[in-house]
Amino acid sequence: xxxxxxxxxxxxxxxxxxxxxxxxxxxxxxxxxxxxxxxxxxxxxxxxxxxxxxxxxxxxxxxxxxxxxxxxxxxxxxxxxxxxxxxxxxxxxxxxxxxxxxxxxxxxxxxxxxxxxxxxxxxxxxxxxxxxxxxxxxxxxxxx
Numbered sequence: 486x487x488x489x490x491x492x493x494x495x496x497x498x499x500x501x502x503x504x505x506x507x508x509x510x511x512x513x514x515x516x517x518x519x520x521x522x523x524x525x526x527x528x529x530x531x532x533x534x535x536x537x538x539x540x541x542x543x544x545x546x547x548x549x550x551x552x553x554x555x556x557x558x559x560x561x562x563x564x565x566x567x568x569x570x571x572x573x574x575x576x577x578x579x580x581x582x583x584x585x586x587x588x589x590x591x592x593x594x595x596x597x598x599x600x601x602x603x604x605x606x607x608x609x610x611x612x613x614x615x616x617x618x619x620x621x622x623x624x625x626x627x628x629x
Contacts, residue, residue, distance in 0.1 A: 492552045494571070497563075498622050501542040501556035507621045508554055510598050511573060514544040517553075563623050572615075572629040580613060588616040588628045595628075 498504045508514060516526065523529035530538050540558045545551075575591040576584040585605070592602055595618060603617040603625070616628040 493555050494552050494569075495555045495557060496624060497559040498556050498624070499558065499562065500622070501540065501558050504620060504622055504624075505542040505544045505554065505556045507598055507600070508556075509544045511595060511600075511620075512544075512551065512554075513547070514551070514554065515547045517543055517545050567625045570624070571626045573626060575628050576613065576615075577629075581608070584608075585614050588614060591628050592616055592618065 496504060505516070509516065519526045519529045523532065526542075533540075541556065543553060543555045545553045573591070576587045579587055585607075588605070592600075596602060599621040601619040601623075603619055605616050606612075606614060608614045613629075617625060618628060619625055
C-alpha cells in the first residue's frame with residue numbers, strides 16, 4: 486500500500502494571488518520560485534492565454550515542513566461555511582487568560598492584514614478557547 490508523503494491544501498477563490506499573499510503573512514510562508522524559463526511570476530503569468538492569467542497562485546513553508554497552499558480562481562463566490570478549514574496554532578500549551586491573550590494578539594495582527602474576527606469560543610471544560618476568523622475572501626479559519 487502506498488503512503489502519502491505530502492499534502493497540498495487547495496483554496497477556491499476569486500483572487501488567487503491576493504489570498505495567497507495573505508496566507509504567506511499569516512503563516513510565514515513564501516512564494517515559490519517561478520517555473521524554469523521565467524524570471525518572475527508576473528512574466529510567467531503574461532505568457533499564459535488571457536483567460537488563464539491570474540488563475541492560480543501558491544505559497545509554501547520555507548522550511549518544507551508544512552503543506553503547500555494552492556489557490557485557484559473559480560467563477561462562483563463563497564456561499565456556505567467551509568467544510569475544511571485551517572487551524573493556526575498560536576495558543577498551543579497555553580490555558581485560560583494567557584491563551585485568550587495570545588489569540589487576541591494574533592487576531593489583531595491578522596485583522597491588520599485584512600482578516601475578519603468572527604467569534605471567540607471560550608474554553609468549556611473540554612475544548613480550550615479558540616477564535617474563529619475569516620481570511621480576505623471570507624474563508625473560515627481558527628486561531629487555536
